[in-house]
Amino acid sequence: MTRAYQCANVPGPHLGKVGTSASVAAAIKRAERPVLIVGSDLRHLDWALDLAKERNIPVVATAHVAGAMREKGVRPDREMGAIEITNLLKSPEWGGVRGEGQHDLAIFTDVLYYLEAQMLSALKHFAPHIKTISLTRGHQPNADQSLPNLSEKKLAEFLAGVMGELNES
């Protein structure tokens, strides 16, 4: 069994799946209103911004990531704390980042691992209306799908694979 990247982070009996490039891409394709939450670890910012652009997914920049995005000439759809966006995602009545309705898929990437684990836990327990994917380095058992524990190189390949799958359709 794949252990959480931070290896003591064992939440309980209901654990998410270890994703593959194909399964992640399929979930993104299936979603009607996905949202991409980009955090402070900034390991795959370019990849994340490409994904958002390609698939027209609204971007929420947590922490002070909006500054780094602006330096790249990108304006995120929203800038707010990881806990603030999670709190909004919990509320079925929230209208979503673009006012088009609550999201049905939250994709987390590069939020500080253990903070993200907590945010995914909140959604697992209190937001049955939302599926979650974590593309932050290392396995996150609280997400419906997350990465296996990969080296940086393999991780880059995994993410490239996701793009490849998405572009195939």
Add this chain to the structure above:
Amino acid sequence: MIKDGRFILDGMENVVINIGKVTTEEELAEQEWEPMGPTPKPGILSLRNWDHRLLKDFPPFYAPICDMCCLCTYGKCDLTGDRKGACGIGIEAQQARMVTIACCIGTAAHAGHANHVLHELIKWRGRDHPIDLGPYIDVEAPIIRTVVGTRPKTLGDLEEVLNYVNQQLVHVLSSTHTGQEGSYIDFESKALHVSMIDNLAKEVADIAQIAGFDFPKGDPDAALIDFGFGAVDRTKPVIVFIGHYPAVSVATIDYIEEHGLSDKMEVCGICCTAIETSRYSASAKVIGPLSMQQFFVRSGIADVIVLDEQCVRTDLLEEAQKTGAPLILTTDKICYNLPDVTNRDPDKVVSDLLNGTPGVLISDPLIAAQVITKTALEIKPKRDALNHLPELDEVQKLAEECIECGWCDRACPNSLPVKDAMIKAKEGDFGGLSDLFSPCMSCGRCESECKKDLPIISMILKSAQDIAFGETYTMRAGRGPVLDTEIRKVGAPLVLGEIPGIVALVGCSNFPNGEVEVAKIAEEFARRNYIVVATGCSAMAMAMYRCEDGQTLYEKYPGSFDAGGVVNIGSCVANAHIVGAAIKVAAIFARLPLRGNFEEIADYILNKVGACGIAWGAMSQKAASIATGTNRWGIPVIVGPHGSKYRRAYISNKELSEWELYDKRTGEVVEGEPAPEHLMYPAETMEEAIVLTAKLCIRPSDNAKGRQIKLSNYVDLYKKYMGTLPPDLHLFVRNERDIPITMKDEIMEYLEEAGWKPRKAIGDPSRLVPEEEV
């Protein structure tokens, strides 16, 4: 003579006769110093309405760190989602229950400290020893006055307060038993209640310490203390005290002085005992916050290691033994299965320790002081021959054993790149290991996971020896309470916003990126003329930094509670004085009665005193109760990202919340603003915390000039880190007069785009239902 319905006999003016009771003049004065408010010695239910109002505006946000409950033998129960345990509890109530338990543990730790120190001091000084906080403090115990409704004058008077503390703690803890409270909101109310009780315990502890040990009484110019490993003269016998309870370190300093040994020994401390000891003697050295604990023990510098209580590593017996330093335990909280030798001949105990007994327990501070000093003097020459850290070539050899499995990185709470550092060290490049010294908390989780049992902490320390042993800093000694005279000066500008806020850096050292971030936060706000106060490990972490001009923060900024001050208030228990300062603004500036008047005071603070706590490295249960107690008084707290593991935050939802306040002047419900927006918030990065702090200092009571100052700081910081104007700026601009003049054009343009409409500032903002509506 008959006065106010009482008999006073001619010639016996000191004696008043009530039916069935004789009251002395003193008792009368006590009865009459202020009329008793509505809630003296509140029970769990007394302030429940206030809690429910707070929890309406700042609802709990839960992020379970464990999906199960294993507190009773029905369990383990799976509470995931909408499942319930065998007792009927759901996941939200269970989170609130765990938070309540954490707050009870934190309160018990402070109350244990308070009980301990008070009873020791009563033994030393007597019950009648006066509580005199000097000529500049009349409101000597603002929390006790407000919660309990008494004014303690002697050490003995504090016992009554502790009786109340102990009783409330029992009631709240009992509610967490299986099959008691089932509502998460009411569990939160209990957590808030017991954490307010924690405030009381801390105030008792620190007032007793100030009175009994003659610590500084709010001195803005308290001494600058030498700080860091480099400050210790290793040619002398070195004693290190670790923990929080200062009776033993104080007794040891006295013993050393009485025996003319002051120049011949080094006394130093880690964690709050370090702060307390330096409050007693400016010659005591401070090693650093808790994060330095294992590094310092591994360094082998200490000839004798003394533990008292709270936040001490529980494996220090084993660690001390590796360095040949005897371990002396001094309280009933930490016994490590060592023999209690309190009643044995001290010289025989010293002899045992010199002959290899690894440690002892001595519960009498005066006897412990004697044993500690004599042992340190005699063991020093023996230990001089020992090497404690591997040499650099040995570090390289150890690194060569590393199999590059990477479990160290995965065990590390901060996911530090230990494996990569090992790979470099194999080639004789120690830069990677050395770089870990600053962000590493010396927690040892990597070592404990390592398949090759590599002494990673020792390897990091050796590789960073130039930084670790070479740097010496300074920290201003903990000054204790804020003076009434200082409050008189800053009260109006604080409430009107012209001093933009009090930023309180408090709590433990479980930092996401090392100590330096706390210092940077402090510097950012001191430069901007906020009042920066600090306690405990954060006050120490702030010392480990030099500003661009080479000065430490304590050298550069004044120690007065005033705009632009950087004020070390003291240890964890001195946190009481930060809440106390906010209470004193209400008492001294607004002239509100404190006595038994919690709600009115907390309402005043929440709506009018721009203060924000930052517990950037909050780790302990004590930090949970400190933060939650601070919240009940209406002061928001930001915790670091590790704080998300407390499982609960109090955050508003500005896109969905209504911000309704009362205007006390008109008695009407009025449109408010998210000021403060959150009450307990885990931030992801230092930059986020800095921007949020500026925002959380905004209050509805700000006048136009004050709001301009606060907004110019918020906007400026937002631009600095995010490169644009804040997206929620329109929520905090009531009318054009609030807009900082130098930013007028760009803000007006933004406001137009946001569809902003001016609104009235609230005359006298409050969250309490006006009396006529009750």
